[in-house]
Amino acid sequence: MESNSSQHQKEPDTEKKILTAAGKVFMIKGKAGTSMQDIADEAGINRTLLHYYFRNKDKLFDAIFDDVLKKIFPIVAKVFMDKNPLFEKIESFCILYIDMLKDKPFLPFFLFQEIYINPKRLVGMIKEGGLDTFVGRESMKKELHQHGVDDMDPRHLIANLIGMVIFPFVGRPMFQKLAFNDDQEAYEIFLEQRKKEVPEFIKCALKGRNISST
Amino acid sequence: MESNSSQHQKEPDTEKKILTAAGKVFMIKGKAGTSMQDIADEAGINRTLLHYYFRNKDKLFDAIFDDVLKKIFPIVAKVFMDKNPLFEKIESFCILYIDMLKDKPFLPFFLFQEIYINPKRLVGMIKEGGLDTFVGRESMKKELHQHGVDDMDPRHLIANLIGMVIFPFVGRPMFQKLAFNDDQEAYEIFLEQRKKEVPEFIKCALKGRNISST
DNA sequence: GTCTATATCGGGATAGAC
DNA sequence: GTCTATCCCGATATAGAC
Numbered sequence: 001m002e003s004n005s006s007q008h009q010k011e012p013d014t015e016k017k018i019l020t021a022a023g024k025v026f027m028i029k030g031k032a033g034t035s036m037q038d039i040a041d042e043a044g045i046n047r048t049l050l051h052y053y054f055r056n057k058d059k060l061f062d063a064i065f066d067d068v069l070k071k072i073f074p075i076v077a078k079v080f081m082d083k084n085p086l087f088e089k090i091e092s093f094c095i096l097y098i099d100m101l102k103d104k105p106f107l108p109f110f111l112f113q114e115i116y117i118n119p120k121r122l123v124g125m126i127k128e129g130g131l132d133t134f135v136g137r138e139s140m141k142k143e144l145h146q147h148g149v150d151d152m153d154p155r156h157l158i159a160n161l162i163g164m165v166i167f168p169f170v171g172r173p174m175f176q177k178l179a180f181n182d183d184q185e186a187y188e189i190f191l192e193q194r195k196k197e198v199p200e201f202i203k204c205a206l207k208g209r210n211i212s213s214t
Numbered sequence: 215m216e217s218n219s220s221q222h223q224k225e226p227d228t229e230k231k232i233l234t235a236a237g238k239v240f241m242i243k244g245k246a247g248t249s250m251q252d253i254a255d256e257a258g259i260n261r262t263l264l265h266y267y268f269r270n271k272d273k274l275f276d277a278i279f280d281d282v283l284k285k286i287f288p289i290v291a292k293v294f295m296d297k298n299p300l301f302e303k304i305e306s307f308c309i310l311y312i313d314m315l316k317d318k319p320f321l322p323f324f325l326f327q328e329i330y331i332n333p334k335r336l337v338g339m340i341k342e343g344g345l346d347t348f349v350g351r352e353s354m355k356k357e358l359h360q361h362g363v364d365d366m367d368p369r370h371l372i373a374n375l376i377g378m379v380i381f382p383f384v385g386r387p388m389f390q391k392l393a394f395n396d397d398q399e400a401y402e403i404f405l406e407q408r409k410k411e412v413p414e415f416i417k418c419a420l421k422g423r424n425i426s427s428t
Numbered sequence: 429g430t431c432t433a434t435a436t437c438g439g440g441a442t443a444g445a446c
Numbered sequence: 447g448t449c450t451a452t453c454c455c456g457a458t459a460t461a462g463a464c
Binding site for chain 2: 439
């Protein structure tokens with residue numbers, strides 16, 4: 001019988017509520033800028049419960065950070081590991097990544113910031129993720145060659161791709177204000193458009209480059 | 215005579231040292247993550263001097279932030295305001311921006327973060343900068359038209375441009391590790407290459423798009 | 429598991445001597 | 447202008463009652 005637990009709120013899962021709240025607040029305010037109280041407020045619970053479940057702030061942050069990595073790595077890896085044709089990979093990357101960022105816009109931000117401050121994390125991260133060296137670069141070069149592009153380091157292509165996808169999210173407040181007069185709705189549409197716009201841009205760039213060199 | 219000041223270290227300018235140190239530390243650790251002691255250590259001075267010169271942490275941060283804005287705005291504005299041909303604007307933007315970021319790699323980071331946390335700043339910022347509404351968009355559309363591109367919102371072009379330029383800096387630790395096996399030197403070269411690579415990529419993209427639609 | 433009360437510490441800020 | 451000493455508060459963290 002668990003009828004006696006009815007008074008205890010029987011919250012669907014306090015731990016889960018904490019993780020959700022912490023993820024949200026940490027992402028926006030950063031680790032240092034976030035207090036345990038902030039998280040407790042966001043979760044609607046007592047502050048000391050955070051310690052009960054996660055011992056201390058560091059541990060809680062780590063839990064969030066690991067979680068974030070688990071979500072983002074498979075997506076990034078897709079571009080390098082997949083066996084699909086180049087443009088298909090790029091397209092699916094854009095869709096996946098943009099959808100994820102719509103859900104968690106601060107994610108790249110959060111990631112990059114923490115790694116800047118604490119680069120050690122990167123080492124363990126990579127070993128766990130099994131991305132020890134950068135596989136797939138040679139194969140990408142080959143793919144570019146098949147499209148008639150021989151004079152481009154694939155890493156430039158990767159940087160271009162990721163940069164184009166990420167920017168509207170990390171720079172959102174500024175860009176939305178300056179370029180969209182703070183029209184939220186228009187910006188949402190813009191973000192959605194980029195799922196097609198970015199792959200198209202890349203496709204044209206590679207095609208244009210190809211033609212120019214013949 | 216100022217011979218009597220010889221004991222006093224006669225520092226070339228304490229205030230300047232503070233600004234330099236604060237700029238560095240704030241950018242890397244963020245406002246919340248930086249303590250006054252951190253800055254004092256970086257500057258090699260006593261902590262209370264920071265208060266003597268800037269009263270409190272907020273004021274010191276504001277001084278840094280304003281300074282950053284003054285540097286970055288003219289560069290960004292250049293893309294929209296200039297009367298040069300489109301590709302020249304893009305090229306000079308890339309060179310200016312990349313050179314600046316080589317000097318202050320955390321700058322976009324720092325900017326975006328602060329604006330995310332404190333969007334109010336944006337308002338005052340824009341009014342000071344005189345960028346009230348987004349001028350230059352129509353003229354950009356015209357320019358694109360001259361290049362045979364009619365089906366592209368110039369804002370996508372802007373987002374692409376800025377994203378491509380910024381990413382290698384904000385994502386540096388991760389990207390350098392994953393794509394360059396942490397080879398610092400190779401990465402510097404890569405960054406330098408992007409001054410040509412990005413404009414070239416854009417040029418080809420627009421050309422490719424143009425041809426495809428004819 | 430959840431709460432209240434409390435210990436402890438670090439960081440911001442000021443006063444005042446030099 | 448620069449330093450030491452000190453105040454104060456906010457935030458982490460723990461102990462212990464329920």
